Amino acid sequence: xxxxxxxxxxxxxxxxxxxxxxDWVIGYLSDLGLVKEPGRLRERLVDREAAGSTLxxxxxxxxxxxxxEISECLIFYIKLxxxxxxxxxxxxxxxxxxTLLPEKPDGRDLVRLRMLYRRMADEAFMNVLQSGADTxxxxxxxxxxK
Amino acid sequence: METRFKKSLIGxxxxxxxxxxxxxxxxxxxxxxxxxxRAVRQINQQSGQHGLIEAKRGxxxxxxxxxxxxxxxxxxxxxxxxxxxxxxxxxERRDEIVKRLLITAPQKYRMSELWGKYYIGDSxxxxxxxxxxxxxxxFRLSLERVSGYVWVEGAEAxxxxxxxxxxxxxxxxxxxxxxxxxxxxxxxDAAFVNKQLDLIEELIHAEIPYPYRVNIFxxxxxxxxxFRRVGSLMEDTSCPEGYGGPxxxxxxxxxxxxxxxxxxxxxxxxxxxxxxxYLYQYLTSSRIEGGLSTPAEIPEEVRSATQYLIEQVALDPxxxxxxxxxxxxxxxxxxxxxxxxxxxxxxxxxxxxxQIRLEYPHLFRTVQDATKRLEERFGLNHIDGEEVGFIxxxxxxxxxxxxxxxxxxxVCTTGLGTAQLLRSKIERxxxxxxxxxxxxxxxxxAVLDMHHEIGLxxxxxxxxxxxTMPTLVVSAMLxxxxxxxxxxxxxxxxxxEAGR
Numbered sequence: 001x002x003x004x005x006x007x008x009x010x011x012x013x014x015x016x017x018x019x020x021x022x023d024w025v026i027g028y029l030s031d032l033g034l035v036k037e038p039g040r041l042r043e044r045l046v047d048r049e050a051a052g053s054t055l056x057x058x059x060x061x062x063x064x065x066x067x068x069e070i071s072e073c074l075i076f077y078i079k080l081x082x083x084x085x086x087x088x089x090x091x092x093x094x095x096x097x098x099t100l101l102p103e104k105p106d107g108r109d110l111v112r113l114r115m116l117y118r119r120m121a122d123e124a125f126m127n128v129l130q131s132g133a134d135t136x137x138x139x140x141x142x143x144x145x146k
Numbered sequence: 147m148e149t150r151f152k153k154s155l156i157g158x159x160x161x162x163x164x165x166x167x168x169x170x171x172x173x174x175x176x177x178x179x180x181x182x183x184r185a186v187r188q189i190n191q192q193s194g195q196h197g198l199i200e201a202k203r204g205x206x207x208x209x210x211x212x213x214x215x216x217x218x219x220x221x222x223x224x225x226x227x228x229x230x231x232x233x234x235x236x237x238e239r240r241d242e243i244v245k246r247l248l249i250t251a252p253q254k255y256r257m258s259e260l261w262g263k264y265y266i267g268d269s270x271x272x273x274x275x276x277x278x279x280x281x282x283x284x285f286r287l288s289l290e291r292v293s294g295y296v297w298v299e300g301a302e303a304x305x306x307x308x309x310x311x312x313x314x315x316x317x318x319x320x321x322x323x324x325x326x327x328x329x330x331x332x333x334x335d336a337a338f339v340n341k342q343l344d345l346i347e348e349l350i351h352a353e354i355p356y357p358y359r360v361n362i363f364x365x366x367x368x369x370x371x372x373f374r375r376v377g378s379l380m381e382d383t384s385c386p387e388g389y390g391g392p393x394x395x396x397x398x399x400x401x402x403x404x405x406x407x408x409x410x411x412x413x414x415x416x417x418x419x420x421x422x423x424y425l426y427q428y429l430t431s432s433r434i435e436g437g438l439s440t441p442a443e444i445p446e447e448v449r450s451a452t453q454y455l456i457e458q459v460a461l462d463p464x465x466x467x468x469x470x471x472x473x474x475x476x477x478x479x480x481x482x483x484x485x486x487x488x489x490x491x492x493x494x495x496x497x498x499x500x501q502i503r504l505e506y507p508h509l510f511r512t513v514q515d516a517t518k519r520l521e522e523r524f525g526l527n528h529i530d531g532e533e534v535g536f537i538x539x540x541x542x543x544x545x546x547x548x549x550x551x552x553x554x555x556x557v558c559t560t561g562l563g564t565a566q567l568l569r570s571k572i573e574r575x576x577x578x579x580x581x582x583x584x585x586x587x588x589x590x591x592a593v594l595d596m597h598h599e600i601g602l603x604x605x606x607x608x609x610x611x612x613x614t615m616p617t618l619v620v621s622a623m624l625x626x627x628x629x630x631x632x633x634x635x636x637x638x639x640x641x642x643e644a645g646r
Contacts, residue, residue: 048559048607051607051608052605052606052607052608052619052621053621054564054622055622055623056564056567056622056623062563062622064559064560064563065559066559066562066586099563101560101562105562110562113562113566114562117562117563117564117566117567117570118566119570120567121567121571121574
């Protein structure tokens with residue numbers, strides 16, 4: 001499982017909406033060679049948002065998708081300078097945890113991922129994801145489930 | 147004329163051996179002297195040839211044969227229009243006789259004195275004697291019969307326990323109709339005992355709740371009445387086993403000393419130290435919140451017995467899901483004084499027993515069976531129906547807290563992400579929801595085909611319209627609003643009201 005973190009990256013413009021943010025994420029991952037079909041990933045992420053809010057914390061969203069074009073499990077944590085307003089039509093977010101899974105994920109990755117989500121029910125753990133310093137966030141993302 | 151007034155009049159005379167002036171009766175019973183003379187005439191007309199009350203000009207009134215008039219006689223005779231007691235059922239007759247024998251025990255009575263007025267044959271009398279022996283045997287008392295005389299023998303504590311168990315009910319106490327026929331003395335005694343109960347509460351900084359207050363009241367009241375009847379016997383009471391033990395100097399023991407000291411002063415008599423211990427037994431057999439012990443002081447025996455009882459009841463599939471931890475904390479506090487009551491053979495009346503039996507018939511029987519096993523396992527004295535009723539209430543509360551678990555299926559896009567988060571949150575907050583599986587939305591149909599027990603699908607994503615069972619879409623945050631919706635939906639599923 002690959003874990004990536006970006007702390008207040010330059011998104012190319014001062015404020016973005018959720019769709020513009022997806023475009024930035026997909027471009028970022030494509031540049032790293034982690035996404036083969038950017039169009040399908042965008043479609044999945046947008047569909048998921050349409051199916052229901054991915055807000056998991058007060059200012060934390062968790063867009064996620066599972067598709068065959070992804071080669072390995074990926075956790076991508078982004079802390080924004082400026083929040084994305086009305087992420088789900090009601091809430092602003094400035095931290096986003098993108099989770100991508102291949103169609104047939106590795107068993108160990110699945111266990112790690114499950115652990116990560118289970119731990120998110122812990123208030124202290126969620127506080128770090130919602131408002132923690134970069135080192136703290138990195139720490140829990142890298143160690144959780146290992 | 148009211149029967150109650152006639153009872154009071156005879157009761158007053160019963161406590162006076164010599165003539166009582168009409169003016170004194172008038173003052174004590176708060177009626178005119180004319181009313182007194184009219185009442186005496188009516189009583190004598192009802193009571194046969196010679197009349198119950200002798201009236202002498204210038205001297206007043208007295209009972210013609212006080213020894214032949216028992217309290218039971220007064221109640222029965224005046225409760226009906228006729229003094230003739232031969233109409234009493236055999237049970238009522240035995241009650242009257244045993245009551246008289248107990249209250250004045252070990253006073254000896256000629257058998258003709260006790261049975262003569264009932265006009266029954268020897269065989270009925272023999273049946274009565276057998277029945278009385280059985281009744282008294284329950285309290286470790288014996289009915290002695292020598293040369294035409296009968297009397298009760300046994301320990302003072304057992305005599306009082308028998309009186310309390312057989313003849314005292316809360317209605318009597320509430321109506322001030324208990325034992326003592328002299329109304330003014332009775333009320334004074336009752337007021338004194340109530341004052342002692344208030345003192346106990348003040349000293350232990352806690353309220354003595356129902357039914358324990360009734361029990362302690364009865365104990366002290368019987369102590370006083372027994373002393374009035376057979377005062378000299380009290381000195382013979384030996385210290386019970388265990389008296390003088392380590393708890394002798396405890397706070398509770400100090401409270402008991404204070405109360406018994408007050409009783410001594412009230413009766414102007416010396417009482418044996420055993421009385422302190424008897425009262426101690428009653429106090430430690432009462433569930434008094436915060437007053438006598440802290441929850442941390444639950445002894446190991448109480449813990450084991452409570453745990454065992456819960457386990458035995460939970461053997462019944464209907465009660466296997468009760469929250470035993472929560473039940474334990476409440477029940478253990480009840481079990482501690484209960485075990486003391488069993489050890490000290492103290493009986494507590496349960497006014498709600500019939501209601502409990504009616505409302506929780508199966509649970510009552512289950513608890514009753516479990517208490518039988520508890521008795522055997524821990525070598526306890528018999529746990530009677532009244533106690534089973536009290537215990538049942540604790541289990542009933544636990545059962546009411548128990549809700550039938552609803553089997554749910556958690557769904558998100560992948561079954562690995564937000565559904566897992568939801569799983570953790572639901573597991574922590576909803577003990578009555580059983581999560582069968584966490585699945586990807588595309589796998590719903592297959593999982594539902596495999597798990598027909600699933601009653602509700604909870605999802606963080608919209609669900610297909612084709613689903614024909616109850617569903618609920620919530621946010622992965624499981625907000626308070628989501629939690630309330632989930633609870634409502636689970637209730638609807640339980641009640642069968644939920645639809646798609």
